[in-house]
Amino acid sequence: MTGPVGRIRAAGTAARAGFAHTPRVFAGAWLTALLAFAGAGGRIVVPLTVQYALDHALLENDGARDGHVLPVAVAIGAVAVTVAGVSSWLLNRRLVRTAETALAQLRERAFTHVFILAPGALDDRRRGSLVSRVTSDVDTVSQFTQAGGITLVTNLAQMVTAASVMLVYSWPLALLVIAVSVLAAVAMRLTQRVIAQRFGDVRTAIAALYDGISDMLHGVEVARSYGVTDRVHTRVDHLITGTERALLRTQRPLSVNMSLGEAASGLITTTVVLFGAAAGAGYVGWLDLTAGQLVAFLFLITFFVRPLQFSVSILGESQSAVAGLRRVLALLAEPSAVVPDDVGVPLPAGGIALRLRGVEFGYTEGTRALYPVDLTIAPHEHVAIVGETGSGKSTFAKLITRQLVPTRGVLEIAGVDSRRVTDTSLSRRIAIVPQEAFLFDRSVAENIALGRRGATRHDVEDVLDDLGLQGWADGLLDGLDTLAGSRGEALSAGERQLVALARTALIDPDLLVLDEATNGVDPATDVRVQRALAQLTKGRTTVTIAHRMITAESADTVGLFHEGRLVEHGPHDALVARGGRYAALYGAWVAMNSL
Numbered sequence: 143m144t145g146p147v148g149r150i151r152a153a154g155t156a157a158r159a160g161f162a163h164t165p166r167v168f169a170g171a172w173l174t175a176l177l178a179f180a181g182a183g184g185r186i187v188v189p190l191t192v193q194y195a196l197d198h199a200l201l202e203n204d205g206a207r208d209g210h211v212l213p214v215a216v217a218i219g220a221v222a223v224t225v226a227g228v229s230s231w232l233l234n235r236r237l238v239r240t241a242e243t244a245l246a247q248l249r250e251r252a253f254t255h256v257f258i259l260a261p262g263a264l265d266d267r268r269r270g271s272l273v274s275r276v277t278s279d280v281d282t283v284s285q286f287t288q289a290g291g292i293t294l295v296t297n298l299a300q301m302v303t304a305a306s307v308m309l310v311y312s313w314p315l316a317l318l319v320i321a322v323s324v325l326a327a328v329a330m331r332l333t334q335r336v337i338a339q340r341f342g343d344v345r346t347a348i349a350a351l352y353d354g355i356s357d358m359l360h361g362v363e364v365a366r367s368y369g370v371t372d373r374v375h376t377r378v379d380h381l382i383t384g385t386e387r388a389l390l391r392t393q394r395p396l397s398v399n400m401s402l403g404e405a406a407s408g409l410i411t412t413t414v415v416l417f418g419a420a421a422g423a424g425y426v427g428w429l430d431l432t433a434g435q436l437v438a439f440l441f442l443i444t445f446f447v448r449p450l451q452f453s454v455s456i457l458g459e460s461q462s463a464v465a466g467l468r469r470v471l472a473l474l475a476e477p478s479a480v481v482p483d484d485v486g487v488p489l490p491a492g493g494i495a496l497r498l499r500g501v502e503f504g505y506t507e508g509t510r511a512l513y514p515v516d517l518t519i520a521p522h523e524h525v526a527i528v529g530e531t532g533s534g535k536s537t538f539a540k541l542i543t544r545q546l547v548p549t550r551g552v553l554e555i556a557g558v559d560s561r562r563v564t565d566t567s568l569s570r571r572i573a574i575v576p577q578e579a580f581l582f583d584r585s586v587a588e589n590i591a592l593g594r595r596g597a598t599r600h601d602v603e604d605v606l607d608d609l610g611l612q613g614w615a616d617g618l619l620d621g622l623d624t625l626a627g628s629r630g631e632a633l634s635a636g637e638r639q640l641v642a643l644a645r646t647a648l649i650d651p652d653l654l655v656l657d658e659a660t661n662g663v664d665p666a667t668d669v670r671v672q673r674a675l676a677q678l679t680k681g682r683t684t685v686t687i688a689h690r691m692i693t694a695e696s697a698d699t700v701g702l703f704h705e706g707r708l709v710e711h712g713p714h715d716a717l718v719a720r721g722g723r724y725a726a727l728y729g730a731w732v733a734m735n736s737l
């Protein structure tokens with residue numbers, strides 16, 4: 143869509159889509175319009191009373207002067223000013239409230255929508271830009287409405303009223319004023335094409351800055367430990383300078399825009415005064431205005447031209463708000479990855495079997511992280527998945543927990559196509575224990591209780607008892623009330639794992655996917671972790687991404703991934719006896735441990 147009309151239409155489309163998400167915005171629209179016209183009408187009565195006073199009192203010769211004219215004009219003017227003031231105040235209050243309620247609603251929807259996006263949409267790279275959509279993008283819309291967007295309503299009402307009265311005074315002069323104003327407005331709109339483009343660049347630069355800062359904050363410790371903070375700084379500095387430059391580039395077209403408005407206003411006023419003077423001297427036959435009417439007309443020009451200029455420049459700034467609004471709407475338009483209960487199929491009760499037939503996966507079009515995998519895992523079987531880094535183990539784990547869906551092939555969970563399993567079923571029957579458990583900044587008890595909706599303190603204690611972890615919990619500084627700190631950083635890595643295991647036990651899943659931690663924990667904690675794991679995996683289908691051969695040794699079967707392919711699968715002993723890739727890996731481990 144090109145040209146000013148196309149752009150206004152695009153802005154209208156964005157606004158309409160925004161309104162669809164914020165239906166409350168139109169509540170009582172009639173009252174808003176009434177207040178807008180009452181305000182505009184009140185203001186426009188003032189020049190009319192001035193004209194009345196000038197023509198019927200001040201400029202009349204003494205004989206024709208009516209003593210009531212002035213007091214009547216002053217009284218009407220006072221009432222009109224009061225009506226205008228009160229209406230404007232009520233209107234502004236109403237508009238600000240409506241706009242802010244609508245924006246809060248939009249922010250809420252955007253935030254809620256984040257929860258139903260596909261897990262892949264929430265990777266670290268995108269987290270920063272999601273934050274910017276829910277925060278700064280909505281803020282730009284809010285700033286726009288606060289800075290004048292809402293006065294568009296008032297301005298429009300005032301322009302319509304002023305133009306109507308001007309047409310009554312002198313339609314040819316009024317048409318001249320309207321024509322020049324419209325030409326100036328069109329010129330201003332043209333400069334706004336540049337403004338819009340540059341505000342688009344600003345939004346992109348700000349989103350990149352958010353991404354960069356979010357990335358940096360995640361990696362601040364790592365950068366510090368490697369002594370490369372200057373490199374991280376340079377990257378963020380570069381993004382900050384980029385944002386500054388993008389913002390400065392909006393200033394020139396904005397100034398041109400304002401100057402155009404000033405020039406047009408001066409031109410119109412001068413032209414009308416010249417015509418008025420010429421008419422007074424008898425040079426312009428078609429113009430018949432009294433002195434009072436000419437003065438009133440000049441007032442009306444201001445009432446028409448100023449709001450027009452203001453509206454056009456506000457429309458220019460609206461580009462930033464429209465860009466922000468579009469980005470929020472784009473987020474809301476992202477498809478939901480949730481399979482609701484009324485559409486999907488729940489997992490049947492009992493142990494969970496997995497069946498993969500020709501399952502492939504690629505993170506991007508044309509690439510493949512996993513080549514066709516055929517594998518069957520029986521209910522209650524414990525499978526250890528091994529392989530070098532980047533061989534596809536995590537991708538496999540994400541597929542069987544439906545964090546990813548196969549690009550090709552069929553993956554059945556308990557006989558149901560993974561794409562059709564309901565989210566409720568997935569969260570109740572399948573649990574994943576990642577290498578690094580995420581803990582919220584709450585107590586240990588609360589973090590564990592997250593495993594099951596409505597879990598009580600008693601349930602938490604029972605689960606810790608089952609896993610043999612009650613003694614450990616009692617030994618914490620404040621027992622179960624110990625605070626985990628931001629992202630669980632007030633606990634050690636081993637303690638975070640124990641909390642994660644207890645949380646998982648509370649879910650009581652039928653399929654357990656464990657990503658074995660690679661960072662070492664002290665021997666005492668390791669014994670606790672292993673004991674809790676043995677208890678946790680009992681009677682459940684378990685898939686462990688094993689980083690320790692001892693885990694593979696004790697599993698029912700082992701699957702070995704190599705460069706995205708499942709190259710070997712079977713019981714540990716059989717694979718060792720076969721003398722293939724797994725046997726070599728195991729042999730190397732045994733040799734290293736016997737040193």
Ligand SMILES: Nc1ncnc2c1ncn2[C@@H]1O[C@H](COP(=O)(O)OP(=O)(O)OP(=O)(O)O)[C@@H](O)[C@H]1O
Nearest residue numbers: 265505506511529530531532533534535536537538
């Ligand atoms: N989000 C992603 N986007 C693009 N490619 C990815 C993504 N995640 C993983 N990959 C690629 O897919 C391949 C398999 O990665 P995967 O994480 O499954 O390996 P892995 O065996 O689990 O490795 P590790 O043991 O190091 O965790 C790798 O080549 C990796 O670079």
